[in-house]
Amino acid sequence: MDDTGPLNILVFATDQHNAHALGCYGNPDVQTPNLDRLAAEGIVFDNAITPSGACRPAKMSMLTGLHARTHGLFDQQEDTPDVAHSLAALCRNAGYKTAFFGKNHMPEKIRKLGFDTVDSGPKPLEELPSQQDMVGRSPLPNEEHSAGVVAGDTISFIEEHADRPFCVFSSHFGPHQPIRPSEPWASQYDPAGISQPPNHQYAANRMPSPLDFATRKWAGIYPEPAITLAAYYGLISQIDFNIGRVLDRLEELALIDRTVIVFLSDHGELMGEHGTWTKEAIGYEAVIRVPFIWRLPGAERGGERRAQLSNTIDMMPTLLDRLGLPPAPEVQGRSLLPVMRDPLHEGPAFEVSEVFGAHHGKFCSALRTEKWKYFRIVSATDPTEEFLFDLENDPWEMRDLSTEADCRASLDQCREQLDRWQRETGMCGRTRKRLVAAGLEDAELSS
Numbered sequence: 001m002d003d004t005g006p007l008n009i010l011v012f013a014t015d016q017h018n019a020h021a022l023g024c025y026g027n028p029d030v031q032t033p034n035l036d037r038l039a040a041e042g043i044v045f046d047n048a049i050t051p052s053g054a055c056r057p058a059k060m061s062m063l064t065g066l067h068a069r070t071h072g073l074f075d076q077q078e079d080t081p082d083v084a085h086s087l088a089a090l091c092r093n094a095g096y097k098t099a100f101f102g103k104n105h106m107p108e109k110i111r112k113l114g115f116d117t118v119d120s121g122p123k124p125l126e127e128l129p130s131q132q133d134m135v136g137r138s139p140l141p142n143e144e145h146s147a148g149v150v151a152g153d154t155i156s157f158i159e160e161h162a163d164r165p166f167c168v169f170s171s172h173f174g175p176h177q178p179i180r181p182s183e184p185w186a187s188q189y190d191p192a193g194i195s196q197p198p199n200h201q202y203a204a205n206r207m208p209s210p211l212d213f214a215t216r217k218w219a220g221i222y223p224e225p226a227i228t229l230a231a232y233y234g235l236i237s238q239i240d241f242n243i244g245r246v247l248d249r250l251e252e253l254a255l256i257d258r259t260v261i262v263f264l265s266d267h268g269e270l271m272g273e274h275g276t277w278t279k280e281a282i283g284y285e286a287v288i289r290v291p292f293i294w295r296l297p298g299a300e301r302g303g304e305r306r307a308q309l310s311n312t313i314d315m316m317p318t319l320l321d322r323l324g325l326p327p328a329p330e331v332q333g334r335s336l337l338p339v340m341r342d343p344l345h346e347g348p349a350f351e352v353s354e355v356f357g358a359h360h361g362k363f364c365s366a367l368r369t370e371k372w373k374y375f376r377i378v379s380a381t382d383p384t385e386e387f388l389f390d391l392e393n394d395p396w397e398m399r400d401l402s403t404e405a406d407c408r409a410s411l412d413q414c415r416e417q418l419d420r421w422q423r424e425t426g427m428c429g430r431t432r433k434r435l436v437a438a439g440l441e442d443a444e445l446s447s
């Protein structure tokens with residue numbers, strides 16, 4: 001292996017992918033042999049958090065290493081802010097060929113973020129025959145389905161630029177709805193044989209109010225949970241197959257050990273957990289925890305796992321660190337290389353994820369430690385809701401402890417850590433304007 005010269009970057013992103021829905025994260029039903037192979041040759045982060053449980057903010061954070069409150073794409077708004085730096089722009093400045101295939105959420109800005117080649121391919125939501133077809137079988141063969149097209153475009157680009165350093169995002173539309181895999185994946189899973197998450201039906205002592213929005217929105221559109229889960233797993237297996245195609249080609253071209261490979265999702269999916277689907281302004285693990293897998297050249301530390309907390313804003317500084325490029329100024333993520341190379345290296349005490357649902361005016365901020373989950377939901381009109389879960393003893397978050405007297409000290413500590421983080425992190429003018437417009441200027445949004 002020639003280990004001189006610059007390394008390539010290949011990022012596989014899925015959209016709305018619950019971290020429970022991978023074989024290498026312990027799911028007994030879903031088949032993900034290619035991602036499991038990547039995990040066996042890579043390092044799996046078991047406690048990775050998205051900075052925001054919404055598509056556009058999370059994608060922007062991935063590309064900039066910044067929290068949503070700082071880059072200013074704070075919710076699903078259409079206009080995208082200009083940013084001072086991005087991973088792709090820094091790579092391009094260093095001589096890399098840059099490309100983004102698949103779902104980018106910001107067609108008007110993606111080139112400005114530093115990508116030379118941009119191709120979204122087919123857009124499944126726009127091609128959906130009707131809302132009633134949100135879950136089901138795609139009539140398209142794999143090569144015409146977005147999952148196959150994204151992989152095909154990625155392979156062509158890599159073949160064409162095999163002699164140049166490249167930075168490629170291969171960004172799948174799925175398993176975000178529409179949940180419509182091609183055959184044979186649409187028939188791969190028998191709904192009767194699929195196990196449900198333990199928290200899909202349970203007697204909760206309290207539920208966050210934004211869950212109602214998702215439940216109401218999808219009532220009558222999503223079929224029963226087992227059928228939806230079978231389609232969701234089918235789409236994940238189809239994406240896994242296509243990721244395998246890219247990995248195989250990378251090996252054939254002898255580039256796999258000249259490339260840093262990352263797999264992640266922008267955010268999670270309720271996936272039937274807590275009784276509903278998609279995502280909302282809530283801080284459950286189903287929404288904010290994401291799969292995060294790193295394959296370093298030479299499969300360094302391959303097959304290892306890390307329990308230390310990480311955040312997907314760490315991707316950009318980690319890649320720059322491993323490539324030997326100068327770190328970006330003002331980036332809020334941190335390089336994960338020290339943790340990857342030393343299993344005993346201390347991780348951060350907590351990570352934060354924030355999401356604002358403009359459609360109902362609720363803002364949720366979540367604080368995650370290795371043991372605790374604290375999240376609170378504020379709005380201009382309703383009382384603040386607070387939740388606390390003991391993830392060591394209740395990983396599926398089925399018992400809220402925020403009103404338990406003997407958890408009071410932990411609740412106070414989490415709340416104080418989150419307050420301080422929000423105060424110290426501040427926010428950009430654009431985010432402030434957005435929140436003031438929503439009547440949240442008096443809420444606990446420290447600046």
Ligand SMILES: [Ca+2]
Nearest residue numbers: 015016055266
């Ligand atoms: Ca998304």
